[in-house]
Amino acid sequence: MSRWLALAGVAAFVGLVIWFTAHNGDQRITLDLGFAQFYRFPVTMVAFAALLVGMLVMLLAGLHTDLRVRKILRDRLIEEARAEGATDLTQRDLFDAEDAGGGKNT
Numbered sequence: 001m002s003r004w005l006a007l008a009g010v011a012a013f014v015g016l017v018i019w020f021t022a023h024n025g026d027q028r029i030t031l032d033l034g035f036a037q038f039y040r041f042p043v044t045m046v047a048f049a050a051l052l053v054g055m056l057v058m059l060l061a062g063l064h065t066d067l068r069v070r071k072i073l074r075d076r077l078i079e080e081a082r083a084e085g086a087t088d089l090t091q092r093d094l095f096d097a098e099d100a101g102g103g104k105n106t
Helices: 002-024 043-100
Strands: 028-032 037-042
Touching: 002 043, 028 043, 037 043
Parallel strands: none
Antiparallel strands: 028 037
């Protein structure tokens, strides 16, 4: 059910983009970036660039949090490995004692 809902959302978004492009494809604006000014710039290109810049900003904003979570998980994994390593040493001692006592079948 969730897959169909996601597919419907993507289809709605693509339909909205097609509608926007069809109705504003011939619209031209003056784009002033502060250091450069562009005349007769297509508004669809401005919308597409804004979408890409927004995605980049969200990626960079989430990167710090993602790296922090990865560090926490890596530390937990190392801590669990240490705890299991101590258990493994005890178990190795048990198996070594078995081998020393003649536990092998010949």
